[in-house]
Amino acid sequence: MELPEVEVVRRDLEKEVVGRRIRGVDVRPQRNAMRIIRRHARRKEFADQLAGRKITKVDRKGKYLLLALDDGDVLVVHFGMTGQFLRGTKRQSLPAHTHVVIEFQQGGDLRFADPRTFGEMFVSPADQLGKVKELDHIAIDPLEDTFTWQEFSGELSRRAAKLKPLLMDQKFVSGLGNIYSDEVLFAAGLRFDRMSDSLSSQEVRRLYRAMREVLQDAVRFRGTTLGDEAYVDVFGKPGEFQAELKVYGRRGQACRRCRTPIDTVKLSGRTSYFCPQCQS
DNA sequence: GTTTAACCCTGCACGC
């Protein structure tokens, strides 16, 4: 799950859970549930920090969600690859791989399910969040107004790295994963292996614009739902951006712009999709 | 500083 999907979930939660008070939290007995709350020693310790608290707002930092509580604590959530939040009621049976159920006083609950358990949840006092290494190092969000192309240009030239891994580096810009970095590079007409300090100012601007447009479009289409990744929103509904993808997952298929077959390459363990004709 | 590989985990597609 990358920036657009996390943002869609954030907006859903804003409507669905802000203002609600937590009656109790059930960390499921399966061993894997402890992987999700791995920063807490015991189930009870995690649950006790949430019980009785009201959720006051939902922020996003990169791919992390931050649910602010009325006592100053924050519930931090990361979805990893296959994590998801689902609205439910007591009557509905829990989906497979449900690890945490947050029950509200006004009725209804919020389930966290995650088959591959790369996801994570933990509670931290707001003023301690700076000490959480992964959060502290998260770079600027490309959708923020404060993200300017001039600043982006400076950061690119300061580094000497291949564009694709650099775009996926959360310490450089936050929110891009394998899908959207490929889509952004295609939209910018740049190859995965172009060096960041080799771009003309025109190319920098193309990359900057591509990043904003692709991510905004993906949010508008409510994210990308691909086969086994199976992202769905808080209501269980899939996204629609998969139909808009230009390169990701389209190996061997004709480029939508020039009809050249889309090619792939393995780059630091991740498959990169690109058009050999349109990207240089 | 940058790059690579290995690791965590489960479900699915694939070939035999």
Next chain:
DNA sequence: TGCGTGCAGGGTTAAA
């Protein structure tokens, strides 16, 4: 039909 293998990818870490 059934089994082994590889792949998918969020992130971290150690090593090159």
